């Protein structure tokens with residue numbers, strides 16, 4: 001098919017993206033796919049920007065940057081730019097017909113292993129208002145740090161790499177063989193060697209298994225060694241509060257944790273979300289951009305959180321993973337949280353300042369940390 005973008009409803013302009021993110025026109029000029037050399041001008045629509053601890057940085061795969069330098073667009077806290085085919089074999093089974101939706105047709109290279117295609121996708125995301133993305137993969141999902149580095153260099157898009165452990169079926173043997181403290185030390189070492197900017201996505205099943213509990217404890221301890229923020233994978237929101245319990249029991253401050261996939265809960269009043277936010281943790285709505293059918297019920301949950309005073313705890317992202325969704329294949333692309341979901345929030349009456357908090361300020365507050373001396 002020619003005109004690959006023709007199936008998209010419309011292509012977003014940078015100006016539209018900046019308007020909907022509550023960013024001023026001047027900040028717009030900075031969103032050119034590379035972080036600006038100087039701090040962007042003051043925002044026009046957001047009341048007060050966040051403050052960061054002295055010496056706080058966001059650790060991207062290429063460099064440590066002051067958080068303000070990524071404030072010219074949305075920072076998406078849970079996406080995937082690097083997975084391998086073995087991950088999909090284990091997740092879906094090698095014969096699953098849904099494979100093609102995620103990895104593309106058998107005769108084309110897998111987009112998460114094609115740096116040229118991925119760089120073009122991230123350049124498009126920059127034009128649509130994305131300032132940085134966090135990759136949620138790690139060794140047991142087949143994430144390649146070298147690939148992320150190459151893609152970031154080619155596209156100019158800042159990428160935060162992360163690491164840790166996914167769910168029990170993906171756990172490597174070392175998790176059983178080593179003590180929590182040994183695993184924590186190893187995670188801290190890998191984080192330093194590979195420039196991780198977070199631990200994530202740290203996974204649990206619908207009921208947390210013993211091996212998952214061990215992984216959560218080890219990651220919590222690794223956080224105490226490194227100060228790196230932590231984001232999690234829940235089974236559509238199940239065991240969310242228990243995840244936070246595990247980290248808190250170790251002395252991890254809730255404000256350094258984002259509990260993930262909470263948009264998957266059937267909870268119109270957002271009771272679980274509000275309890276997690278009230279404890280001070282971030283609440284992740286991170287599978288957004290699937291359109292009104294998939295996302296419609298998430299809007300009132302976010303509104304309930306805002307009404308309860310928790311706008312500063314909400315994080316938005318898409319958990320991008322499907323070949324079908326890249327722009328090259330006619331999909332919405334990596335900015336779909338902004339281009340497809342944020343307009344639904346605006347339509348429902350969520351203000352520009354609130355959008356700005358959820359898409360710019362909150363992810364930067366989540367990601368910014370002071371490296372230990």
Ligand SMILES: [Zn+2]
Pocket residue numbers: 078079080136201233319
């Ligand atoms: Zn994910």
